[in-house]
Amino acid sequence: MRISAAQRTENENRIRAAMDRLLRGQMPPGGKCDIKTLASEAAVDRTAFYGSHPYAHLRTEFERRVQALQDVGEIPDPREAQITRLKAEITKLRDRLAKSEQTIDELTDFRTQALARIAAQHEEIVRLREAALGTSRVSRLPAPRTTVIGTCS
Known part of the structure; x- marks a missing residue:
């Protein structure tokens, strides 16, 4: 089914808005930063992003922007x-x-x-x-004496 120019422009605007949200890290539950989620968020058939279909240039733009973010160390x-x-x-x-x-x-x-x-x-x-025990030249020293210190009275 063919779509009008106005519908195509509206779809492109939705795709770009969804693209911006995804690239800011606003993922829907269960979604990723990929074409499948982009198509789902923009309510557009995913096959329209491939080959010579009408939104292939937007897929290329999206992939380029994702790669640019990854190159600077950001992961959306x-x-x-x-x-x-x-x-x-x-x-x-x-x-x-x-x-x-x-x-x-x-x-x-x-x-x-x-x-x-x-x-x-x-x-x-x-x-x-x-x-040392078997040698007679070694003599043992006497044990130290203990002295008791008395107190003076």
């Missing part, structure tokens, strides 16, 4: 923005987890080495004490 679709943010957060948390695991491994190795050194030092001390 709040769900897409949330997905992008969560993906970045997941990457950051994975990196943090990997660093934590590496630190734990390093500290475990350090603890193992420290315990081995302490055990070796203990063995050396025990060996030296036993060697």
Whole structure:
């Protein structure tokens, strides 16, 4: 069915208004910043945006504007923005987890080495004490005397 020039202008105005709303992030429930939602919001058949149909130039304009927003770091679709943010957060948390695991491994190795050194030092001390007991040149010092301090009357 053919539409009149006035109807086509009215449809284009509705499409542009819907396009502006979507690009400002005003998504309908369950909608995205895409052609399907644009067609639905403008009450226009989605197929009119493809090929040589009457609103193909508006689809191109919409896609160009969406890409321009994305190029400057803005994502008009709040769900897409949330997905992008969560993906970045997941990457950051994975990196943090990997660093934590590496630190734990390093500290475990350090603890193992420290315990081995302490055990070796203990063995050396025990060996030296036993060697000192068998040597006659080593004499033991007397135990310190304890003195009682009296009070004057």
